[in-house]
Structure formats: C-alpha cells, structure tokens
Amino acid sequence: MSEKTYLQALNEALRQEMERDENVFILGEDVGQFGGCFGVTQGLFEQFGEDRVMDTPITESAIVGAATGAAASGLRPVAELMFVDFIGVSMDQLFNQAAKMRFMFGGKTTVPMTLRMPQGAGIGAAAQHSQCLESWFMNIPGLKVAIPSSPYDAKGLLISAIRDDNPVVFLEHKLLYGASGEVPDESYTIEIGKADIKREGGDVTIVATAQMVYAALEAAEKLKADGIEAEVVDPRCLLPLDKDTILESVKKTHALVVAHEAVQFAGPGAEIAAMVAEEALDYLDAPVKRVGAPFCPVPFSPPLEQFYIPDADNIIEAVKSLR
Amino acid sequence: MSEKTYLQALNEALRQEMERDENVFILGEDVGQFGGCFGVTQGLFEQFGEDRVMDTPITESAIVGAATGAAASGLRPVAELMFVDFIGVSMDQLFNQAAKMRFMFGGKTTVPMTLRMPQGAGIGAAAQHSQCLESWFMNIPGLKVAIPSSPYDAKGLLISAIRDDNPVVFLEHKLLYGASGEVPDESYTIEIGKADIKREGGDVTIVATAQMVYAALEAAEKLKADGIEAEVVDPRCLLPLDKDTILESVKKTHALVVAHEAVQFAGPGAEIAAMVAEEALDYLDAPVKRVGAPFCPVPFSPPLEQFYIPDADNIIEAVKSLR
C-alpha cells in the first residue's frame, strides 16, 4: 500500500493486467511512446512493445470497432478515446455493435472490451473537449459503466473492467488524474455495480460521482458546522446501478441530493432521482434535489467555466433548501 | 379539415413549407423518386425536382453535417435518417456541431435545420432498427426534440420545426405512420415545447409520448370502468419540456405514471419523474411510476417483441399499483 495518484493507479492496473494476461492489449491515439494525451499509458509501450500498445490512426469508429471485433475473437482490448467527446463519431460501434452483439447473437459471443474515456470540464478545453456523457451510456443495454472517483477505486474497477466479459465504458475525470490516495501495490478488483459510502451521516444522502464526490465531501464538512450530517454515496458505477445502497441510505436519512457534473436535464441524476421517487417515496421528508451543470455547452472562458461546473456550494445550497 | 394519416400529415407539412420558402429542401437516403423508406417524402421529388429533394450516399455524418453547414449558410434543410438507429455514425455532427455551433460562436450563427428520424419497435426489425433514443437527444443543450403522436400534432410540429432557427430533432414513430385523424388542409404551427392534454381526468396523470399516448388512452378507457379517471398528458416535445403542464396536472391528480417505449432505465421518463419529485413531491399521494421497455436490446421474434413493447396493460398495472 502506498500513496498514488489516480493516474498512477490506472497505469498500474493496465500494467498488471497486461503482465497477467497476454490477451490484454491497448489501442488508441498516441497511447504508445507518447504515453497517452493525459499520460495514463506512460511506460507501457516501452515495457510491452508496439504489438500490445498500439497507436491508431485518428479514426474512432475503427478503434472502437477493432476493439469489439478483437474482443469477440477472444482478446481483451483496452481502447482509449482521447476525450469522451469524440464518441460521437464512433457511437455506432459501441451501442449497435459491442453492446448488442451478445444479445443479438443469442448468447453466442462475449465482448470483453474496455473503453477508457476522459470526461469533464475544468481545463479550459471548451465545448467539444469537456463534456460528461454518462447518461447516454446508461441508456444502452449490454454496456457497463464505471466512473471512479478515487485512485483506489480507479485501479480496482479498471482491473475488474478488463476481466469483465462485457463491454465496459470506463469514465475518468481529467481533473482527477492528479488526485492521490492509498492504493495497494498488488492487484485487486472492485465489483462492478457496487457503490461505496465515502462518508456516513444520518441527515441527508448525497449521491455523487467522479470529482463531485470531492465536492460532496467538502460540502459535508461544511454542513457539519450547521449540525447536518451528510452521507456521501459514490455509486462508482452507473450501470449496473447499486440501487440497494442508495435506497438504504435514503431510508435512513429521508433526504436525497444527487450531484454530478453532467448537464442536469436528462442527466445521470435523473435516473437516480426517479428511481428513489419510485421505490422510496414514502421515506422522503423533502423533495429530491439534483445538482448538475446548467443546460448549455461548456463555455471556454475560465470564470464562466468555473461558474458552469457545479461545486460544494451548490450542494450545500441544495441540502439547505430541503429544510 | 379532413381525415389524414400521420404520414400524409408529415408529407403535407413538407410540401407546404417547400412551397412557401425556397430555402427549404430535403436530403436523405432514398428520399427522392423512392419517396423515403416509409414513404414520407412521396411525390416531393416529382413536384420540386432533384435540386430540392436530394438522394444522398449512405453516409449519415455527411448528411447531418451537410444539413448543418447549409443551415449555417442560410438554408433550411430537412434531413432524414432512415432509422434513428443510424444516428450512431453521425452523432458528432449533431451534438458537437449543429447543437453547439451557435453557443460556441457567441451567437454568430443560427442552425435552422430539421432532422427527421423514425423510431420504435413493432415491425420485427430487430435490435438495430427499432430503438427509441430520445433520452440522448434530451441531454444535448442546443437541440430541440419533437415527438408527435397524432397526425394533427405531426403536421403542426413539423412546420414549426422547419421554421425554427435551431436544430430540431423530429422523432416519428414508425407504427404511427398509418394512424389517422383530423388535419387542417392549410398550413399551421404548434409551439415547440407545448404539451397537450389528450384526455382530462382527476385521479392520475399519465404522461405518455408517441404511440404510448394511444396505449395511455386505451388504459384510461379501461380504468374508467374501475372508477379511475386518468388525465393523459402528451408532452409532444421533450426539449424544451413543458414542465408547467405536467406539474399542473400532477398537482390536480396527485399521482404520476410516465409511459414511453424507450428503455426505462435512464430513459426520457427519468427526467420527467425526477422533475416531478423535485418540484411537486408534496402533491404526490403515491410513488411515481414509470412504464418503459425492459433493459435489453429489442428482440426480433414477434412474440418477444410484443412482450418487450410496453402496452396499455402495463400502464393499467402501474396505475393500480399506486393505490
């Protein structure tokens, strides 16, 4: 166990899985010598060579499709899109091919591929390089969706994703690459679809994902001063969604705030809020509240971008509005 | 005013707008002499010629992008994707280009284009030709999303979509093309973002879209026998969503069922249910209920497909479960 960054944790997961299983390989733009746009694949090209760490042309359909076809042929590709925003040119291979193949073929194949994609705003990259698109992926039967917040979760979930026999969309928030925390040196897995309670509390449940987990924890500390004990639930995966953990928490706290960076309208929080309104309405002492980005593209200018991204204050405000 | 099918209503809308404004033109696969895969553009090629009714190669990115570029250059294209399921190869041009262009350019352009796409199951077309993908489009700031259920709404909304200065995703349910109803012969518009109450009732609000409006009306008739008066609200557009009409209805009936054919998990109903749980929780006498497709791709075999598609019985069951 030692202190590692989220980026190092991901890198270690890739390295260990590639050492363990020679069917695991990496493909994507600039993932080789360059080490990936954000550095996640650094050193892997040197260790495993160009046959297992493949730089691709800038053709995302071919990347996702090649990973899908190779997975159906028995390999375990880990594909990287440089930004999740580029899924638009390759969505078909993900949702009509990878996700549906097993079902359409009557169970005749597995598609053990992982698709890593950095998400999120915060670096001034503007409207086409800053999005959070997880709600699209949640709506695709056949996929799994992981969205880790901590270095520990990042490593364990990535290893699980690689070993999973289904296509797993693995969403990394680019602002989290530098976040650090305790991460075991050895290989370990975290069950895909299992939430984690990042902070216990009895007064309100805050379900938060990715870097909003940190905002939620910050909010919780501040709320403590006002005598409000918030429970912070990190689903860690959005598909499958760990309904039980969320419901259990809401049944204890009787109040729910959902926080994510994705656009709020029809965003990932809509499902969580709707699910609770269906299954635990009688436990709610106040309306459900969602904290998400406003309904506009991500703006470039830093002050506007900061205003755009939800933060701890927005969460605090949401919690206080419940009273 | 005369009885027309949904298909005829759409065709008439296209014809009248093309007669009115020479900047309106149509492009898509087989929309010319062939008249469109489902026949919506029949006769238009003959009337307006190949310069205004353009058959395209099978390249959906180029179709959506050409429409976007032409719209930004001052024309009013109406593009057709043969099935909404094909959006996966062209999503980038829709969500990163058409939808964001105005915002990214600081208001320097308008993108008056309409993208017509048939949705839905029911004709044995299997997993890649039967989907309902409206929840993706709802999550894209900059777009508008229309999803008419009746011939009357179809004509009025399509004319409004064509005249709108924003990109409008226009979703037609293929099972509805044959549905008939009263449609004025002259041109008229329906405000985009305005719901319609298809049936009044005081006991439960059923928010339903597209062909599920008919299922909801059927359910309402049957529920009447049990002394339950259902109000059927058809949002007609999902973006912008007419929150006021939905909330007003729920405040009257104190109960909400949302019904759509799209997959339930993270589907369009999630936003509607979440919105009501946020803004009218105190009015609800029972948990919110959603009726949507199960979390699997659309199966081919007719009995399975029928079982897959939500119907009036599912809605009745949902309403009764509220008691």
Place this chain on the structure above:
Amino acid sequence: MALSKKTLIHMYETMNRIRLFEQKLQEFFAAGEIPGFVHLYLGEEAVATGACSTLTDADMITSTHRGHGHLLAKGGDLKLMMAEIFGRATGYCKGKGGSMHIADLDLGILGANGIVGGGGPLAVGAALAAKYRKSEDVAICFFGDGASNQGTTQESLNMASAWKLPLVFVNENNGYGISCPQCKSMAVVDIADRAAAYDMPGVVVDGNDVLAVHEAVEEAVKRARRGEGPSLIECKTYRWRGHFEGDACTYRCTEELEEWMAKDPIPRFEAKLIESKTLTKKEAEKIKKRIAKAVDEAVDFAKESPMPPASALMDDVYA
C-alpha cells in the same frame, strides 16, 4: 480449373443451397410467415461462394444486412438459419436476432449486420486478433457498393492497410444502394480503384463468375496469410429482387434485370462443370433435389419449433 473436383462440387452445392434457401424465404415472406425485413441475395450467389471457398473455419467473416449467402457459404446450418429467420427459439440466435443478425462464431461468422458499413471495423478487429495471435488466419469483410462510401468502411480500409492486417475486403457491387444507383452515390465507376487510396491491391472481377471470384479472393487471401496485408476485390453483380422483399423496385428497368438474369451464375457454372466433365446433368439434378429436400426439412424444423418464451427476454443481455 486447378481446383479439385471436391471443391468444385462443393461450390456448386453452396450456390444451389443459397438459391433454394432464398427462394423458400421469398415464398414464405410472400405468404406472410416471415416477420421483419428480408434482403435476398438471389443472383449474387457466386460472390459469397467464390469468396468463402478460400477460407477455413478458423477464418472470420463479417457480413451485411444481405447476409444469408455469406453465412451459408461459410458453412451456416440451414435449419438454424431458417429457424432464426422464422423467429424461433431453436434458431441461431434463439429468435432474438433474425435475418440481419445471424452469427456463428464457431464457423468464424462474426455476424450479419443491420448497419451499412458496420462490419468493416469488426473485421479489422478479427484480422487484428489473427495477427496478434501470430496465426495464419484471415478475415473477409463483405460490403456493398453503397457501404463503400460509409466512413466506417473507409476507416477500416485505412486501418487494415496501415497495420498490414490479414483482411480481404470483398465488395459486392450490385449497382444500387436501395434505390440509389451507384452513379448517384459516387463519382468513380470501379470501387476497386479506391484500393489505391490505401496502397492495397484492387481488383475488379465478374461477380457472377464463381471461379473468377474464387481466383481473385484466393490470391488476396494468400497474400494476407503471408502477412502482406489487405486487398480489395470488387465483384460486379446484381440483385434480382427488390432491396428487401416488398420493394416494388420501380427505380430499375426490366431490361437491366433481364440482362443480368441471363448471366445467372448457377447455370453458367453448371455448364462449365458439365463441359469439363466434373459433373453430369443427372448428378446436378440429384444435388439440387438433395438440397431442396434439406431446405424443406429446414422449413419443417423452423415451423415445428417453438417461439421463444417471454421468460427468455432478459437472457444474454450480459455475459
């Protein structure tokens, strides 16, 4: 004809198997007994047959919406296919896929595909896997003239050539993408000319001559097995029926159809076989009868099979 008698007869059988299978589908579709879309391959049998006759079971193919011919040529089982197309629980996909999604991984069939151009990237993946494993296996990607314009196809051609993958792109140029004639969807006449854009060999062959197809694909397959990379073979052919069953086909003229029907690949091949004394007229009739019987049995199997139960709906969404 350097091919063995066994191979030649097998090719002849395959073409007839496709023909009779599809004629049965045509019949049952007209009778309303087959749900959904059916895209018939009638008239194009020589392409799939010639191409797949160069492959082993370990080689992979990706197919299209018009896939029955490819699947049968790659060894697909008549009964399992028929049952699938009839939507039965006993079909290849347990009734969940239908005509456009039949697959048999054991035979190297990575699926028919409802998305035009959808198979290209998957074929790249299959070829990549073959290369990754340092095997000598190859993959074939079947695609239409319409599909050749799709960005996914062109990305696949590029990636396969950049990576020298063991992949053969077999273009079935039947002159139309639904109602759109080739001349309206692209400016080039020969799709094979596009191979140069990826620095790979491009060859045009008579797609109604099964031996010509075999020969061209065989060379490309050998090249691929030697590790020299992909090729593009364009097979000029024609579909006899409408785009899908039910298409009145008003966009084509009768003369064009008649001209092509006169080039029917089966009698052409049969005549050659008889001429070269590989086959007698009588043997040919016997083969056809045997296949007709097998097709009938497949229909019986399909019809007697149950529809999938509602309880099966959620199976196989996840592994």
Place this chain on the structure above:
Amino acid sequence: MALSKKTLIHMYETMNRIRLFEQKLQEFFAAGEIPGFVHLYLGEEAVATGACSTLTDADMITSTHRGHGHLLAKGGDLKLMMAEIFGRATGYCKGKGGSMHIADLDLGILGANGIVGGGGPLAVGAALAAKYRKSEDVAICFFGDGASNQGTTQESLNMASAWKLPLVFVNENNGYGISCPQCKSMAVVDIADRAAAYDMPGVVVDGNDVLAVHEAVEEAVKRARRGEGPSLIECKTYRWRGHFEGDACTYRCTEELEEWMAKDPIPRFEAKLIESKTLTKKEAEKIKKRIAKAVDEAVDFAKESPMPPASALMDDVYA
C-alpha cells in the same frame, strides 16, 4: 508572377500577421496567461495564406483545431481573435469558444473545429448552399494528414464529388497527427492520391511555398466556380512547435525540425518579392513593424477587456 503587386504584398502581410500573432500567443501561453489548448500554426503560414488568397468574403472555409492561420488569412480581426483566445467578453465568440471555436460568418469563416474531421461535412453543406443558390461561391475545407483518415473526411470527399460541389479540400500535411507520423497512420505517401478514389483532381504542392499553394488552389477554385466539382490539394509542410503548447515533442528529431525551419516560408517569399522588386528590404521591415504593433494592440485590447459575466452563460444556447 502573374499576381498583382497588391495581392503579393497582401499575402506577405498575411503570412507575417499569422507569424507574429502566433509568436505572441506562444509567449503568453508560456506565461500562463492563455487558458486551454493552443495549437500553433507556426511554419505552416504559406498554406492558409496561399489558399485563402484565392477567395472572396462570400466564399466559405471550414477550419481545424489549428485554425488561427486560416482565420487570419480569411480576414479575421486580430483584436477579436486575440480577445477570444484570452477568453474575453469582447472576443469573436464572447469568450465562449476560445481558440478552437472561432468563427466569423460575415467573412465566410464557418468556424475552427475541435473535432478532427469535423469540418468536412460542414464544408460540404456550405458548398451545397453555394450551389443551391446558383452562386459562384466556393468553399475550402482545411484538414490535416491525421484528419484525412477520419471517416467524416472521406464521406465529405465522396459527397462533394458525387454532387460536383464547388469545394476545394486543402490538406495540410505536416507529417504528424500529434505524435503519430504519417507513415504509421496510413500506407500511402501522398494524400493527394486519395483524390482518385473520388474521381477528383489531386495535386501535391510545396506547402512552404505560398505561390505554389496559391496557384494550385486557384486552379481548383476556378474549376469549382465553373461548376466542375471538387479538388484535393495536398500541401506538404511542417509544424515548428509541439502539437499543442506544452507538448515536449519528443517523438520528432531535431534534424527534421531544423531541416524544415530552413524552409521557412516567409523569408523564402520575401526573397522572391525583393528579387522581383515587388518589395524592398526596408518596406518589408516597415510592414513587419506595423503588424507587430497591431498585434500588440490586439494584446492590449484583449487584456483590457473584461471576462464574460456569469449572467452571460445561458445566452446563445438557442436562437
């Protein structure tokens, strides 16, 4: 040189405007005063300048992530550009777009683009609009060597040629897509060879020779105005800086860079102008000084401009 003195001087000014503008960006990015990604065009100035010198304001262009050169060559305003890149409310996009999304529809600039290959389909639309209106306007689509593989680009080449649109595809082949050398991303050496796949003219030119670029694009533009359809011009060039500012550029060797820096398009053009007595050394210095001053003024304008207020966030999402 058949070009008028005025045109030649204008081209010279444009190249220097791009050069000095970008050197300023480099400086301020290093100082941490520019947010986000900045992709510099240094070394490639001859391409945008030569290409856009053939256009009127009514002609349209689509640009890329590396767009400053295109925008300036098409007449983009220094101040509005600088302010935008600094994220100010007075910028072209009111600070909402930044370097990768600058547009000026009045000048025919349909936007820089953050999506590789994103501009192709939009350029098809612009050219389609020009043809639809029966005008003589044309469009230019700028795209990189990396972008030439993207399916959207290839679909655009095909649609433009199938429809004979007035569109000129100007490929900027600087040898790399980020760290990926051209030889790894495609098997062909000349991207212009891909034109044949769409039956359009394909020409290779020295992208560091502004007159060569002008000449080749001029011919293609004339062809397009005559209604004879699209062309593909490949301009071989090189970027001096890393892919984006901050890229250590370890994937290239110093010799390669030095070789290309020796082919600096500006002194080359300057020497020609002086030799032909179009310009004196002194005039050249004066021009540079004037531009440097204008660039400084643009910086001042940007720095003195306010950031956009939070209240502006929801503006311009919808018309």
